[in-house]
Every structure is written in structure tokens, then in C-alpha cells.
Amino acid sequence: MERGTPIITGMQVIPVAGYDSMLLTLSGAHAPFFTRNIVLLTDSSGNTGLGEVHGGDAITAALEGSRELVVGRAVGEYKEILRDLGRLHEGGDGEGLQGLDLKKLQFVVHAETAVESALLDLLGKFMGLPVSALLGGGRQREKIQTLGYLFYVADKGRTPLPYLDERGSNERWFRQRCSKALEPEEILEQAHAAKERYGFECLKLKGGVQDGEREMETVRLLKREFPAARINIDPNGAWSLRRAVELCRGMRGILSYCEDPCSGEQGFSGREIMAEFKRQTGLPVATNMIATDWRQLRHSVLSHSVDIVLADPHFWTMEGSVRAGQVLRDFGLQWGSHSNNHFDISLAIFAQTAAAVPGEITAMDTHWIWQDGQYLTREPMEIKNGYIELPDRPGLGVEADMDRILAAHALYCKLGRHDRDDAAAMQYLIPGWTFDPKRPCLIR
Numbered sequence: 001m002e003r004g005t006p007i008i009t010g011m012q013v014i015p016v017a018g019y020d021s022m023l024l025t026l027s028g029a030h031a032p033f034f035t036r037n038i039v040l041l042t043d044s045s046g047n048t049g050l051g052e053v054h055g056g057d058a059i060t061a062a063l064e065g066s067r068e069l070v071v072g073r074a075v076g077e078y079k080e081i082l083r084d085l086g087r088l089h090e091g092g093d094g095e096g097l098q099g100l101d102l103k104k105l106q107f108v109v110h111a112e113t114a115v116e117s118a119l120l121d122l123l124g125k126f127m128g129l130p131v132s133a134l135l136g137g138g139r140q141r142e143k144i145q146t147l148g149y150l151f152y153v154a155d156k157g158r159t160p161l162p163y164l165d166e167r168g169s170n171e172r173w174f175r176q177r178c179s180k181a182l183e184p185e186e187i188l189e190q191a192h193a194a195k196e197r198y199g200f201e202c203l204k205l206k207g208g209v210q211d212g213e214r215e216m217e218t219v220r221l222l223k224r225e226f227p228a229a230r231i232n233i234d235p236n237g238a239w240s241l242r243r244a245v246e247l248c249r250g251m252r253g254i255l256s257y258c259e260d261p262c263s264g265e266q267g268f269s270g271r272e273i274m275a276e277f278k279r280q281t282g283l284p285v286a287t288n289m290i291a292t293d294w295r296q297l298r299h300s301v302l303s304h305s306v307d308i309v310l311a312d313p314h315f316w317t318m319e320g321s322v323r324a325g326q327v328l329r330d331f332g333l334q335w336g337s338h339s340n341n342h343f344d345i346s347l348a349i350f351a352q353t354a355a356a357v358p359g360e361i362t363a364m365d366t367h368w369i370w371q372d373g374q375y376l377t378r379e380p381m382e383i384k385n386g387y388i389e390l391p392d393r394p395g396l397g398v399e400a401d402m403d404r405i406l407a408a409h410a411l412y413c414k415l416g417r418h419d420r421d422d423a424a425a426m427q428y429l430i431p432g433w434t435f436d437p438k439r440p441c442l443i444r
């Protein structure tokens, strides 16, 4: 008879790809495909544990290089395994001009989150407990509020690229998400379609695309249409401090908070500049750019530069994100989560992590609505009435659908490149376009 916890018998790292719309951000235009890495751990009791993290060759290699530290060990040793992986993956430089979407991504992402998730999934199944019960001080809530993440969408017809065309779908949101949205009224239509399907009470507009005044016009229109909604705009630090203050000063009561309105400039760090923005506008500020690790968080707290820290578990690890949430709650600040394009395994990672964060939390970011339908699990979690209700199942709460994972892997194998490059699609809109962290992407 086996004693103790089951032994990990196998670790598979499966890079996968999915379809995306031509979403615009400061970094350029999303390509027709995004990539992720899936981790599957099997154990001696016959269970499978699941994890997901960002794509890209460096992250795939980091995960492949982890196998020896994982296979053959007991599931109950998960903390030691994660400690060993953390040491293996140490290092990096996350400070943010909007490098997060670009070359720096591999330094900010903690590849071991995919292993952590899979280990906790196995442990939860062994113990008959959901992953959120194993994190921090245990499960704090049964349902997680998410925001409706709105994007300006470019006209894909101006490129020869193979973006999905869902205009024939019966579902309003699916038709909408592949349609051009550059005018304020088109964003409003996007918001209505998203709200109809998912019931969002909070909205976020990705800025850093057009002139700031035009983006604020869109925000004001959204607020008029959805007066009860908490609304946020995130230009990823594109505006100068002076411009950000001009744009936001009159927005109290319209914007509930502002996310990374500005970044480092003229010899001042992003944290110093954001603190000035807060003082001058009185608006609460959220970030996923100037507090991406513990050292940055300490400086952000000391300089009073942020109110809401978007501690994405893929950047902080799940346990790290919950620990950040505990500290933030104790300091009178708030936890939220950043996201990137992801599949339904990461949706479960976000939800289980958020469920373990104590105190009031900010409606969680997720890109899921842009990928909804591309399932890698059976019975994926769903967003209804603006919330994800946690399933009553042990572990992560989702089970792998191997046929779909292998199909997503086959798509990945067809791609010429695996790393994110938002300049390539953008260059069809503006020939010779290059990234500038201080200029909205459509302004050249």
C-alpha cells in the first residue's frame, strides 16, 4: 500500500496556440494567434494536475528544464519543489515602461506558476479540497467579480493575416469581438455585447491607442450608458504626467480608478510620477507596471504611488499573489489581477487565487472573453452576471480535454514564431511602425 501523498510520475509541457482578435494597445496590434504553455502532471494515484502560463520559447525551455526537480517527488512536497523551481528561475528585470508586452515578458512571468497550479491541483484532489482552500489563509469567497475588458479593435481587412472571422456567429459577442471598434460608438456596441453575454458591472478600456482626449470621450460615453459601472482606463503609462493630469482631473465620478496613466519620465521613476499623479488628481491608481515584484511593491508602498496592485498570479505565483493580497489588505490597499490572453486553465488559476485573497478586492481583469469558446478543459468556469462562481470540485476545478489540447498544440506547431510580436500586425496599419512607450500606437 502506498503511504503518504502520491508520487509525481510524469510531467508534460505542451505549448499551444489559440486565435485572437486584432486588439490594439500601446505595444501595437495583437497577432491572429497567441501562445501559451500547458503543464500536465500525473501522479501515482492516477490523477492529473493542470497548469497554464504564457507562451514563448524561453518559457517552454524553462518549464522543460524543471522536469527533474518535479518528477519522482511526492505531491506533499509541493512547497519544497516550488522553492527549488524558484531558485532555478531566479533573476529578471520587470520595471515597466510597457516592455511587459514585449521583450521583458519572459523576465516578469514566473514559469513555475504552471507547475505550482498543477501541483496544487493534484494536492487538492488528494485532499478533496479546492486549490483556493490550500492557498494563504484558505478560501475567502465563493464567487469572483471580473471586469469587462474592452479594446479598440483594428480593421483586420487591412491585413492579409488569418484572423478568425466570426461575423456569421449566432452569438452577438462573438460577432462583435472580431469587428472593428475604433469609434466611441463602436466601443459602446462592444460593451453592450459583452455585458449581454457576461453581465459585467465593471468595465476597463485599454487605452494608449488614440489621442487621450478621444479615449476619454469614449470613457464618458460608457459612463453615460452604464452609470452604475465602475470604469477604468489603462494606457500602459503612455501619457506624460502633465497630459495624464489634464486628461483625468475632471474625471472624478466617471473613472473609478486609473491604471498606469503615466510612467517614468525626466529622470523620475514610474513610482515617483504615479505618486504625483495621485496627489494632483485625487484619483485612485492601479498598476501592473510599477509593482511587479516584492522589491517594486515595497518602493510603491513607501512612495504612496498606488492603491490597487494587479498581482497577476502568472507574475507573482499563486501563493505569491495571495501573499501580496494579504499584505495589501493589511496596508489598506487593494488586490486585483492583471491578465494577458489566456485559455480556461488560466481562468481557473485566476479564480482560485482571487478566491483566497482576503478583504475587498478589485474586479479581476481577464482577457477570457476574447478567447471564450476555445476550451482546453471540460466544463470550463464561466462568467455570469459579472462573476465566476467557483465549482464544487476538488483541485483547480477543471479537467483537461486532451483532444482540444492536442489540437491547440497542432496549431502552435504551424506557427512560424512563438513569441509575441505586436509590431508585425501593426505595420500593416502604419508602414514601418515601431514601438514607442510614450506615444499611443495609432499616433505616428
Ligand SMILES: O=C([O-])C(=O)C[C@H](O)[C@@H](O)C(=O)[O-]
Binding pocket: 025, 027, 100, 101, 234, 236, 288, 338, 339, 340, 341, 365, 367
Ligand atoms: O493591464 C494591462 O496592462 C494588460 O492587460 C497588458 C496586456 O498585455 C494588454 O496590453 C494586451 O492584451 O495587449
Ligand SMILES: [Mg+2]
Binding pocket: 234, 236, 259, 260, 287, 288, 338
Ligand atoms: Mg494594465
